[in-house]
Amino acid sequence: MATARDVDVPSLVSAAREGNPRAVARLISLVEDAHPALREVMAALAPATGRAHVVGLTGAPGVGKSTTTNALVAAYRARGQRVGVLAVDPSSPFSGGALLGDRIRMSEHAADPEVFIRSMASRGHLGGLSWAAPQALRVLDAAGCDVVLLETVGVGQSEVEVARAADTTVVLVAPGMGDGIQAAKAGILEVADVLAVNKADRADAARTTRDLRHMVAMAERDEQGWRTPVVRMVATSGEGVTDLVEAVDEHRVALGPEGLRARRRRRAAGEVEALALEALRARVAALPGEHRLDALAAEVVDGRTDPWAAADRLVAELG
Amino acid sequence: MATARDVDVPSLVSAAREGNPRAVARLISLVEDAHPALREVMAALAPATGRAHVVGLTGAPGVGKSTTTNALVAAYRARGQRVGVLAVDPSSPFSGGALLGDRIRMSEHAADPEVFIRSMASRGHLGGLSWAAPQALRVLDAAGCDVVLLETVGVGQSEVEVARAADTTVVLVAPGMGDGIQAAKAGILEVADVLAVNKADRADAARTTRDLRHMVAMAERDEQGWRTPVVRMVATSGEGVTDLVEAVDEHRVALGPEGLRARRRRRAAGEVEALALEALRARVAALPGEHRLDALAAEVVDGRTDPWAAADRLVAELG
Numbered sequence: 025m026a027t028a029r030d031v032d033v034p035s036l037v038s039a040a041r042e043g044n045p046r047a048v049a050r051l052i053s054l055v056e057d058a059h060p061a062l063r064e065v066m067a068a069l070a071p072a073t074g075r076a077h078v079v080g081l082t083g084a085p086g087v088g089k090s091t092t093t094n095a096l097v098a099a100y101r102a103r104g105q106r107v108g109v110l111a112v113d114p115s116s117p118f119s120g121g122a123l124l125g126d127r128i129r130m131s132e133h134a135a136d137p138e139v140f141i142r143s144m145a146s147r148g149h150l151g152g153l154s155w156a157a158p159q160a161l162r163v164l165d166a167a168g169c170d171v172v173l174l175e176t177v178g179v180g181q182s183e184v185e186v187a188r189a190a191d192t193t194v195v196l197v198a199p200g201m202g203d204g205i206q207a208a209k210a211g212i213l214e215v216a217d218v219l220a221v222n223k224a225d226r227a228d229a230a231r232t233t234r235d236l237r238h239m240v241a242m243a244e245r246d247e248q249g250w251r252t253p254v255v256r257m258v259a260t261s262g263e264g265v266t267d268l269v270e271a272v273d274e275h276r277v278a279l280g281p282e283g284l285r286a287r288r289r290r291r292a293a294g295e296v297e298a299l300a301l302e303a304l305r306a307r308v309a310a311l312p313g314e315h316r317l318d319a320l321a322a323e324v325v326d327g328r329t330d331p332w333a334a335a336d337r338l339v340a341e342l343g
Numbered sequence: 344m345a346t347a348r349d350v351d352v353p354s355l356v357s358a359a360r361e362g363n364p365r366a367v368a369r370l371i372s373l374v375e376d377a378h379p380a381l382r383e384v385m386a387a388l389a390p391a392t393g394r395a396h397v398v399g400l401t402g403a404p405g406v407g408k409s410t411t412t413n414a415l416v417a418a419y420r421a422r423g424q425r426v427g428v429l430a431v432d433p434s435s436p437f438s439g440g441a442l443l444g445d446r447i448r449m450s451e452h453a454a455d456p457e458v459f460i461r462s463m464a465s466r467g468h469l470g471g472l473s474w475a476a477p478q479a480l481r482v483l484d485a486a487g488c489d490v491v492l493l494e495t496v497g498v499g500q501s502e503v504e505v506a507r508a509a510d511t512t513v514v515l516v517a518p519g520m521g522d523g524i525q526a527a528k529a530g531i532l533e534v535a536d537v538l539a540v541n542k543a544d545r546a547d548a549a550r551t552t553r554d555l556r557h558m559v560a561m562a563e564r565d566e567q568g569w570r571t572p573v574v575r576m577v578a579t580s581g582e583g584v585t586d587l588v589e590a591v592d593e594h595r596v597a598l599g600p601e602g603l604r605a606r607r608r609r610r611a612a613g614e615v616e617a618l619a620l621e622a623l624r625a626r627v628a629a630l631p632g633e634h635r636l637d638a639l640a641a642e643v644v645d646g647r648t649d650p651w652a653a654a655d656r657l658v659a660e661l662g
Contacts, residue, residue, distance in 0.1 A: 066649035073646055084403055159650070285644060292650065293640035297627065299654035304623050304661075308616065321612035325604060327392055330385035331478070331611065335618030342623075 031061040037068040043106070043168050045140060051163045052142050055156050066159060072166040074288070076108065079272055080190030081175045082215075087198045088222040091259040093175045097133050098262070099269045100171050108140040108164030108172035112157050140164055155302065157189055158295045189291055191284055192275045194218045194268070197236065199229040213239055216252050218271045224256035224264060250278045304342070311341050350380040356387040362425070362487050364459060370482045371461050374475050385478060391485040393607070395427065398591055399509030400494045401534075406517045407541040410578040412494050416452050417581070418588045419490050427459040427483030427491035431476050459483055474621065476508055477614045508610055510603055511594045513537045513587070516555065518548040532558055535571050537590045543575035543583060569597045623661070630660050 031054065039047035054062055081096075083089055093109055100107045133139040144160060157174065164172045174190055195216035219240070221233045236254045245251055253271045257264030279287070308317060320334040350373065358366035373381055400415075402408055412428055419426045452458040463479060476493065483491045493509055514535035532538075538559070540552050555573045564570055572590045576583030598606070627636060639653040 063649075063651040066651050070643070070649040071646045074644065288644045289637065289640045292643035292653075293636050295650045296639050296643060296653040296657060297624070297636060299650055300627065300657040301620055301624065303654060303658045305616070305620065308619065317612050317616060318608065320615050321608045324389070324611035324615060325393065325607045327390045330382075330389040331614045331618055332382040332385050334611075334615040335622060338615060338619040339622045 028059075028061040028064060031059070031065075033061055033064045033068060037065060037166075040069075040163060040167050041072055043137075045137060048140050048163060048167045049142065052144070052160045055159045055163065056144060058156075062159070066162065069162050069166040073162050074165065076161075076165040076169045076172045077272075077276055078161055078165075078172050078174060078189065078191045080193040081173055081196065082193065083196030083222075084198075087196045088259045089175050089196055092196055092220070092222060092257070092265075092268075093173050094133070095257075095259045095262055095265045096173060096269065097139055099265050101133070101136065101138065105170035106138045106140075106168055108161075108167070108169035109142065110157065110160050110164065110172060110174050111141075111143045112174065112176040140167060140169065155295075155298045158291060161189065188294055191279065191287055192217045192272050194220055194272065196220050196222050197232060198223050199226045199232040213243055213252070217250065217275045218268065219252055219254045220264075220268050220271075221254060221256050222259050225258050225261075229256065248278045248280065248283050250275060307342055308338060311338075316341065347378075347380040347383060350378070350384075352380055352383045352387060356384060356485075359388075359482065359486050360391055362456075364456060367459050367482060367486045368461065371463070371479050374478045374482065375463060377475075381478070385481065388481050388485040392481050393484065395480070395484040395488045395491045396591075396595055397480055397484075397491050397493060397508065397510045399512040400492055400515065401512065402515030402517075402541075406515045407578050408494050408515055411515055411539070411541060411576070411584075411587075412492050413452070414576075414578045414581055414584045415492060415588065416458055418584050420452070420455065420457065424489035425457045425459075425487055427480075427486070427488035428461065429476065429479050429483065429491060429493050430460075430462045431493065431495040459486060459488065474614070474617045477610060480508065507613055510598065510606055511536045511591050513539055513591065515539050515541050516551060517542050518545045518551040532562055532571070536569065536594045537587070538571055538573045539583075539587050539590075540573060540575050541578050544577050544580075548575065567597045567599065567602050569594060626661055627657060630657075635660070 036047050036050060040051050051065060053059075054065060079096075081089055081093060090111070093111070097107050097109060134141065142160065142164075144156065161172055161174065193215050195218070197219060199221065219236055221229055221236065223229065224233070233254055233256055240252045240254060243252070253274075255264060255267045255271050257268055259265065276284070311317075317338065320329070320338060323329045324331055324334055355366050355369060359370050370384060372378075373384060398415075400408055400412060409430070412430070416426050416428060453460065461479065461483075463475065480491055480493065512534050514537070516538060518540065538555055540548055540555065542548065543552070552573055552575055559571045559573060562571075572593075574583060574586045574590050576587055578584065595603070630636075636657065639648070639657060642648045643650055643653055
């Protein structure tokens with residue numbers, strides 16, 4: 025079993041802070057593995073964080089997230105910025121790994137030492153995203169990235185978690201993927217700081233854009249008075265990518281230092297709570313009696329008790 | 344504030360067990376409201392549960408879930424069975440309510456006293472689905488439903504949660520929604536007990552079906568030796584719906600009493616754990632000091648501490 029001693033944390037952290045790609049990759053692996061050295065790593069990274077602008081990028085499968093990420097990386101690199109990409113795949117909690125596809129498509133930037141690209145599978149329970157992704161973001165942040173793109177496939181919960189983890193959330197939509205009702209069902213209006221209609225060269229793009237603008241116009245503005253812009257783009261050709269980058273910049277300006285701080289505080293609160301609950305969950309697993317939870321679950325299935333009473337007993341046994 | 348005394352639990356539970364639609368609706372409202380009377384309700388329902396076959400139905404937005412649910416309800420009603428429908432909308436944790444669309448589309452069965460239809464919004468944190476949906480399923484189960492359809496929009500986490508809550512999980516796919524890689528990215532092969540290609544009258548349906556069958560053939564069989572069938576259907580016309588119903592029946596047979604019990608035990612374990620963690624979360628919120636979690640989060644944002652150390656302090660304060 026891995027122990028904290030297997031890792032020379034001080035030199036690893038110092039190499040990562042200098043932007044050494046291998047050190048960055050190693051630290052993110054520690055996050056993925058929930059390695060015992062993580063506590064020490066995060067303590068060492070803490071003072072170096074808070075600089076990167078975290079941009080969440082989400083949307084349904086097939087909408088062109090990887091291509092858009094690629095185009096955004098190129099745009100930020102053209103400005104001379106250091107870019108991190110964290111592609112989280114919350115859809116594969118079982119497979120334990122992201123598919124090769126992402127890496128292949130991102131290979132155009134793979135040799136650039138100012139670009140850090142990492143695919144991560146989020147692990148089941150308690151929102152892998154709320155636990156692991158923020159810590160991986162900390163690593164990329166401390167490695168001096170100006171922008172970190174957090175890409176995740178998403179409808180529903182994972183989208184919401186991206187919005188919680190990001191400073192600015194971009195939701196990608198493709199034409200014909202649904203009229204207004206579908207967009208609202210997918211919850212995208214509520215989490216999007218910027219909406220981007222990709223594949224805008226398609227015939228039905230104008231209609232989708234119009235629908236979204238209409239829905240945005242009916243929605244209330246947020247605390248900062250920001251109204252979600254709807255950008256049209258063709259990620260494959262690069263058309264409209266500058267507009268997307270500008271919209272993201274404008275959102276950061278609109279947030280202001282206080283708005284940004286408020287978002288990051290919410291993110292940190294979620295992170296701390298997830299770690300605390302994970303520690304409590306570990307206590308549940310360590311209860312005396314083999315598989316205490318399983319035994320209680322069997323009683324519930326047999327109708328001998330109900331889930332509330334079983335939960336009460338579990339909590340009482342925690343002391 | 345609502346108290347347990349506001350509700351006459353014994354008569355409500357007894358009416359629900361007799362299949363009274365208003366009592367069933369009221370009990371599910373208690374679940375949605377996390378009403379203090381819930382403990383007593385669940386204790387009273389416990390001995391009456393375990394009869395219904397819970398069929399999860401999931402897929403990306405636009406794939407035809409509501410239409411398919413409608414067609415399945417008609418098929419089960421034609422066999423004289425009592426059917427419950429729980430449409431969970433995990434995509435709208437902010438809006439706090441399911442959209443009208445579902446209810447309208449389901450209205451064909453709304454007047455049938457042997458059909459219970461309910462839309463539920465899943466609430467944010469800790470998987471609203473893992474908490475509320477299983478309790479709503481208990482209500483429908485105790486109300487004498489032979490089959491309960493659990494419909495949810497889903498890619499990613501919500502899909503996985505449906506799979507955890509259901510005895511049999513049906514994943515709907517539409518032609519052209521993606522080739523094999525997209526399907527795998529969405530994690531559908533791992534959670535599907537039955538795959539249904541809807542809109543099978545479309546030109547590209549044959550290709551999608553072939554791709555899925557190819558991927559299923561490459562995957563390993565599960566513990567019961569079950570190989571996920573790929574059914575073709577057109578939910579709007581009813582074509583292929585019988586095949587889907589048969590595939591679901593066959594899966595239950597393949598599960599056997601032990602396989603079914605194992606799934607339900609997993610579901611109950613998740614439910615008990617979620618309730619226990621919710622109780623612990625409530626303890627965190629009740630910690631002395633205003634907004635203890637927020638204060639710790641602010642320290643994390645400022646780089647004065649890291650999330651692990653903050654979580655340790657939170658847990659220590661729980662005593």
